[in-house]
Amino acid sequence: MNLHIAQRMHNIKPFIVMELLQRAQQLQAQGRDVIHMEIGEPDFATPPLVQAAAAKFLQQGDAKYTAAAGLPELRAAIAAYYRQNYGVAVDAGRIFITPGASGAFLLAFGSSLNPGQAVMMADPCYPCNANFVQLFNAETQLVAVDPATNYQLDAGLIAQNWRANTSGVLIASPANPTGSLLSNTALAAAIDQVQALGGCFYADEIYHGLDYAEPPATALASHDQVFVINSFSKFFGMTGWRIGWLIVPDSHVAVVERLAQNIFISTSSQAQYAALASFSAENMTELRRRRDEFKIRRDYLYENLLRLGFKITAKPEGAFYIYADCSTFSQNSYQFAKDLLEAEGVAVTPGTDFGYNGADKHIRFAYTASIPRMAEALTRLERFICR
Amino acid sequence: MNLHIAQRMHNIKPFIVMELLQRAQQLQAQGRDVIHMEIGEPDFATPPLVQAAAAKFLQQGDAKYTAAAGLPELRAAIAAYYRQNYGVAVDAGRIFITPGASGAFLLAFGSSLNPGQAVMMADPCYPCNANFVQLFNAETQLVAVDPATNYQLDAGLIAQNWRANTSGVLIASPANPTGSLLSNTALAAAIDQVQALGGCFYADEIYHGLDYAEPPATALASHDQVFVINSFSKFFGMTGWRIGWLIVPDSHVAVVERLAQNIFISTSSQAQYAALASFSAENMTELRRRRDEFKIRRDYLYENLLRLGFKITAKPEGAFYIYADCSTFSQNSYQFAKDLLEAEGVAVTPGTDFGYNGADKHIRFAYTASIPRMAEALTRLERFICR
Ligand SMILES: Cc1ncc(COP(=O)(O)O)c(C=O)c1O
Ligand SMILES: Cc1ncc(COP(=O)(O)O)c(C=O)c1O
Numbered sequence: 001m002n003l004h005i006a007q008r009m010h011n012i013k014p015f016i017v018m019e020l021l022q023r024a025q026q027l028q029a030q031g032r033d034v035i036h037m038e039i040g041e042p043d044f045a046t047p048p049l050v051q052a053a054a055a056k057f058l059q060q061g062d063a064k065y066t067a068a069a070g071l072p073e074l075r076a077a078i079a080a081y082y083r084q085n086y087g088v089a090v091d092a093g094r095i096f097i098t099p100g101a102s103g104a105f106l107l108a109f110g111s112s113l114n115p116g117q118a119v120m121m122a123d124p125c126y127p128c129n130a131n132f133v134q135l136f137n138a139e140t141q142l143v144a145v146d147p148a149t150n151y152q153l154d155a156g157l158i159a160q161n162w163r164a165n166t167s168g169v170l171i172a173s174p175a176n177p178t179g180s181l182l183s184n185t186a187l188a189a190a191i192d193q194v195q196a197l198g199g200c201f202y203a204d205e206i207y208h209g210l211d212y213a214e215p216p217a218t219a220l221a222s223h224d225q226v227f228v229i230n231s232f233s234k235f236f237g238m239t240g241w242r243i244g245w246l247i248v249p250d251s252h253v254a255v256v257e258r259l260a261q262n263i264f265i266s267t268s269s270q271a272q273y274a275a276l277a278s279f280s281a282e283n284m285t286e287l288r289r290r291r292d293e294f295k296i297r298r299d300y301l302y303e304n305l306l307r308l309g310f311k312i313t314a315k316p317e318g319a320f321y322i323y324a325d326c327s328t329f330s331q332n333s334y335q336f337a338k339d340l341l342e343a344e345g346v347a348v349t350p351g352t353d354f355g356y357n358g359a360d361k362h363i364r365f366a367y368t369a370s371i372p373r374m375a376e377a378l379t380r381l382e383r384f385i386c387r
Numbered sequence: 388m389n390l391h392i393a394q395r396m397h398n399i400k401p402f403i404v405m406e407l408l409q410r411a412q413q414l415q416a417q418g419r420d421v422i423h424m425e426i427g428e429p430d431f432a433t434p435p436l437v438q439a440a441a442a443k444f445l446q447q448g449d450a451k452y453t454a455a456a457g458l459p460e461l462r463a464a465i466a467a468y469y470r471q472n473y474g475v476a477v478d479a480g481r482i483f484i485t486p487g488a489s490g491a492f493l494l495a496f497g498s499s500l501n502p503g504q505a506v507m508m509a510d511p512c513y514p515c516n517a518n519f520v521q522l523f524n525a526e527t528q529l530v531a532v533d534p535a536t537n538y539q540l541d542a543g544l545i546a547q548n549w550r551a552n553t554s555g556v557l558i559a560s561p562a563n564p565t566g567s568l569l570s571n572t573a574l575a576a577a578i579d580q581v582q583a584l585g586g587c588f589y590a591d592e593i594y595h596g597l598d599y600a601e602p603p604a605t606a607l608a609s610h611d612q613v614f615v616i617n618s619f620s621k622f623f624g625m626t627g628w629r630i631g632w633l634i635v636p637d638s639h640v641a642v643v644e645r646l647a648q649n650i651f652i653s654t655s656s657q658a659q660y661a662a663l664a665s666f667s668a669e670n671m672t673e674l675r676r677r678r679d680e681f682k683i684r685r686d687y688l689y690e691n692l693l694r695l696g697f698k699i700t701a702k703p704e705g706a707f708y709i710y711a712d713c714s715t716f717s718q719n720s721y722q723f724a725k726d727l728l729e730a731e732g733v734a735v736t737p738g739t740d741f742g743y744n745g746a747d748k749h750i751r752f753a754y755t756a757s758i759p760r761m762a763e764a765l766t767r768l769e770r771f772i773c774r
Binding site for chain 1: 390391392393394395396399400401402405426428432433438441442445448449450451452453455486487489493497498499500501502514515518519522523524554587612625626627628629636638639641642644645646648649650651652653654655656657658
């Protein structure tokens with residue numbers, strides 16, 4: 001058999017964190033206590049009201065294909081959420097329900113990118129977003145970012161790095177792995193710049209809701225015709241359900257519908273009916289309570305990492321990550337993470353999973369563990385760096 | 388904004404049936420009784436044991452991301468199913484759990500196809516399978532099939548139509564829309580031919596289990612190193628849950644794992660725990676009972692369509708479709724389907740959704756409706772063609 005590997009796969013790197021996770025599980029199987037600060041998902045369970053809605057739907061037993069774009073009532077509920085939460089009017093017909101933000105990226109890039117075109121994004125960034133671009137034989141144009149722009153692309157960097165084959169720009173704010181935000185005015189300026197250059201703007205807003213300072217505006221507030229990617233995974237606490245959404249420019253409604261029909265048929269009907277319960281006042285109160293808990297954890301971890309001698313130059317104002325410079329202790333973040341796991345049973349993610357820019361000198365800590373667990377992790381970490 | 392549409396999207400046609408479905412729903416909203424014979428999903432509910440497993444999992448409330456390849460216990464259960472059902476040994480490490488067969492196709496083609504390569508498939512065929520190929524900027528090489536090969540590709544057609552850029556062949560047996568099967572010996576010969584030509588073989592086995600004559604062998608029985616695509620949607624009755632699987636050649640295990648991590652993160656954890664209940668003896672008994680019911684419907688619909696003057700040249704031995712030649716009544720299957728819906732409230736799918744070969748002269752009837760409902764549909768159909 002001619003079992004060749006597609007060329008695009010050579011550009012798609014494995015995640016180091018998966019190797020560490022496997023090793024962590026091995027250690028646990030051997031009876032070791034491992035503290036997980038490597039995983040990018042909330043430790044909270046699915047919210048009770050969402051659970052209840054899923055249980056109710058389950059009793060009816062009608063888990064059939066839905067419309068490819070999603071349940072009309074869920075699309076309408078999301079449109080209402082944009083009105084209430086952001087003061088932005090968006091037609092429900094532009095909202096597509098997808099299997100996570102992951103599915104949203106498949107539709108956004110699949111419907112808008114040609115081979116050879118390039119999408120600009122920050123380095124460091126969430127590596128899958130870069131890999132979605134490669135999937136369609138387009139190129140990722142990574143631009144190194146630093147504290148000067150709060151580890152985000154801005155209008156200046158965009159103008160400076162624009163190339164002949166650049167077709168668009170992706171900004172994730174709050175960002176993974178840095179937790180950093182672009183201010184609302186800087187976001188608007190960045191979108192204006194992309195528009196002036198004739199590009200297409202993609203906003204990954206998956207960490208909206210998990211923000212601890214000025215609430216971020218949606219990209220749609222400054223420009224109506226952009227792609228917005230979001231998800232029920234993080235703020236809404238539904239990772240394993242695999243449900244998110246995509247808002248597309250008017251020009252792309254018909255093609256994205258066709259693409260969704262072909263590659264997904266539809267998103268889990270269970271997950272859609274469950275997600276419908278997300279927007280009730282009672283559930284939003286619960287989600288904001290969880291957000292406040294994340295904020296307390298953020299403050300706690302931030303203080304303590306600084307105390308131990310980590311440098312944190314990206315001010316973490318959102319998501320549930322701190323991207324810490326570990327160069328005082330090691331110039332090799334991968335080795336650092338491996339040794340920390342073996343010696344102390346604390347799992348973290350090396351910067352190398354997120355790009356090239358200073359990657360060897362950074363560690364991503366996820367505060368998806370309780371304060372008592374993080375306290376224990378910090379004790380172990382302190383012992384490790386003083387060994 | 389530079390809101391261009393990706394070129395690949397121009398090759399991806401909309402489904403006519405979606406337009407008809409929308410119109411059908413409009414008519415229903417107006418109080419008309421519509422009989423649905425256009426929809427490609429079982430009318431049976433999720434099997435009770437699968438429902439119960441989902442409910443149990445829901446109570447534990449732990450719907451988190453799983454391993455990208457899927458739950459180890461589900462992969463092992465599928466491996467055991469291949470041993471018991473087909474007498475074939477397949478390593479669980481080669482089995483990936485995916486969001487439906489749709490997700491399986493994304494991984495199979497994404498990991499093995501380069502732009503410009505072509506995958507050969509039968510015309511007529513399930514249109515999404517062709518569109519997955521386009522998604523990766525590869526080409527679909529449609530080969531017209533007819534009763535001579537029971538509407539399937541075989542070794543002869545493969546050899547005859549092989550081109551310089553052909554990199555692989557996809558066979559779906561039982562097929563959508565024809566319900567036709569390739570015999571086990573013809574399947575083995577086809578795979579041998581593809582191997583002799585240095586190509587890659589993709590087997591879409593989603594309608595396995597829904598077969599009414601000689602039980603089809605899996606492609607893995609004749610050659611170990613092929614891609615096999617399957618799903619919990621059809622025989623297992625779980626369409627809306629969005630769960631399926633992909634078996635990959637050893638050469639592709641590592642890259643497919645990487646691709647799955649990037650584009651899905653994981654498949655719905657709920658759906659995976661629910662699907663685990665599929666393989667119990669009690670559930671298999673229920674599924675076989677449903678299969679027997681489909682067989683009775685197949686016989687009923689087949690007899691009656693012939694009686695009304697439709698020609699059926701593809702012997703429907705599997706799935707839940709009959710692909711009927713309507714040329715006695717119309718040379719325009721799209722118009723026929725539209726008029727039938729308006730005049731009589733019977734929804735069917737025009738052949739034009741499945742390719743070019745005789746598409747204007749064929750209608751796909753899905754027997755995903757009960758016998759009494761089909762009886763009523765046939766009465767209306769008879770009135771329609773005699774009008
Ligand atoms: C920045 C960012 N975007 C998108 C995703 C995809 O998440 P999901 O597919 O669960 O919505 C993640 C997940 O970690 C992420 O961190
Ligand atoms: C031949 C064939 N393959 C694949 C699929 C995809 O189904 P799913 O993604 O629900 O498993 C279908 C659905 O109708 C089909 O008919």
